[in-house]
Amino acid sequence: MLQQPWPLTPTVRRVEARGKTLVFGERTLVMGILNVTPDSFSDGGRYNRLDAAVRRAVEMVEEGADVIDIGGESTRPGAVPVSLEEELERVIPVVERVAREVDVPISVDTYKAEVARQALEAGAHLINDVWGLKADPDMARVAAEYGAPIILMHNRRDPNYRDLMADIVADLRESIALARAAGIPDARIILDPGIGFAKTYEQNVEVMRRLDAIVALGYPVLLGTSRKSLIGLTLDLPVNERLEGTIATAVLGIVQGVDMVRVHDVKAHVRACRMADAIVRGRRA
Numbered sequence: 324m325l326q327q328p329w330p331l332t333p334t335v336r337r338v339e340a341r342g343k344t345l346v347f348g349e350r351t352l353v354m355g356i357l358n359v360t361p362d363s364f365s366d367g368g369r370y371n372r373l374d375a376a377v378r379r380a381v382e383m384v385e386e387g388a389d390v391i392d393i394g395g396e397s398t399r400p401g402a403v404p405v406s407l408e409e410e411l412e413r414v415i416p417v418v419e420r421v422a423r424e425v426d427v428p429i430s431v432d433t434y435k436a437e438v439a440r441q442a443l444e445a446g447a448h449l450i451n452d453v454w455g456l457k458a459d460p461d462m463a464r465v466a467a468e469y470g471a472p473i474i475l476m477h478n479r480r481d482p483n484y485r486d487l488m489a490d491i492v493a494d495l496r497e498s499i500a501l502a503r504a505a506g507i508p509d510a511r512i513i514l515d516p517g518i519g520f521a522k523t524y525e526q527n528v529e530v531m532r533r534l535d536a537i538v539a540l541g542y543p544v545l546l547g548t549s550r551k552s553l554i555g556l557t558l559d560l561p562v563n564e565r566l567e568g569t570i571a572t573a574v575l576g577i578v579q580g581v582d583m584v585r586v587h588d589v590k591a592h593v594r595a596c597r598m599a600d601a602i603v604r605g606r607r608a
Contacts, residue, residue: 330605333580336543338511340448340472343428345390347543350606351573351596352583354390354430355383356549357421359413360397373416380421387593390449391425392585393417393442394432398453398520410438415445422446430474436461443469449513453520454478455498456505463505470511473502474545477517487526488536491516495540513543513583518572519551527553531575538580546576547585570595577603 335348345352359376380391395413396405405413414431422429422445431442434454439462443450449472456463456475466473475498477491484490495514502512516530516537531553538544548554554568555561566588573584573592577599586592600606 331580331603333582333604336510338472338513338543339470340428340511341443341470343448345428345449345472345543347582350600350604351577351581352389353387353589353593353596354392354545354583354585355380355386355388355589356585356587357383357391357393357417358397359393359395359417373420376417377420377424380417381424383589384425384427386590388427388589390428390430390583391421392430392432392451393421393447394451395438396433407435407437410435411441414438415441418442418445418447434458434462436465439471440465440469443471448472450474451515452476453517455495456501457498463501463507466502466511467506472511472513473507474513474515475499475502476515476520476547478520480521482521482523484526487529488533491530492536492540495537499540499542509542513545514540515545515547515585518546518548518553524553524556527551531572534576534579534581543582544576544580545583545585546573546581548572548576549584549586549588566591574599 333348338345357376357380383391393414395410418429428448430449430451431439431447432451433439434452436459439450450466451474452462453476455478477495479494499512514537518527549569550562550565554565558568574595584592
């Protein structure tokens with residue numbers, strides 16, 4: 324934990340994303356969150372109109388986002404699952420419009436294979452699966468068929484652990500095995516430790532301390548802590564006042580070798596990541 328000497332010398336990895344290229348290791352990438360849902364915990368209802376969603380995507384790219392992550396189903400605790408048809412109605416028009424308006428890769432945040440397939444047809448470049456290929460048996464096949472990189476997030480239905488980090492690593496290895504079995508090469512796999520999913524407050528804190536165990540698996544790592552309850556419980560702050568706490572967790576991730584952060588507040592995180600990269604990676608932007 325936090326033992327790596329600075330500057331870090333991470334392996335530079337180029338992930339080909341259906342005509343776009345993500346370069347990991349040179350600097351920390353920033354993924355901008357675009358929730359087109361009425362009930363997401365942080366920004367539900369703000370961008371569920373098409374024009375508003377497209378404007379926000381363009382704004383995030385102007386602020387420095389390297390990827391736009393579009394999601395049509397809230398995964399917050401207690402959220403009501405949406406039907407396939409409703410998720411498609413929310414997501415596909417936005418992906419189509421955003422793909423015409425921005426030059427950065429577009430990620431679709433879904434665990435449903437058919438949503439992923441139609442989003443890729445509409446112009447998306449990669450898939451962000453919060454169930455790590457374990458919810459829909461067709462998801463791995465879709466990613467392989469379309470040559471799409473896949474973000475495998477750690478999640479589980481049983482939140483009981485014998486050894487927290489060992490179990491998380493084992494769960495991620497299972498997701499990696501599913502990807503490989505479907506023909507997805509290692510060069511298109513990205514990992515996410517799943518902060519806030521199937522973990523208690525104390526477990527989330529421990530994962531934040533031990534992100535190096537995920538980095539050690541040898542894949543690019545995405546960290547998503549933006550405005551989450553980990554920060555709210557620590558600072559006793561509502562969702563709209565969690566920017567500083569989110570930045571703190573992002574920087575701690577960078578120190579441990581995380582490659583990309585998934586955030587709502589793009590401009591602030593682009594600046595924070597540049598500063599952290601200058602110190603941790605020895606890179607002056």
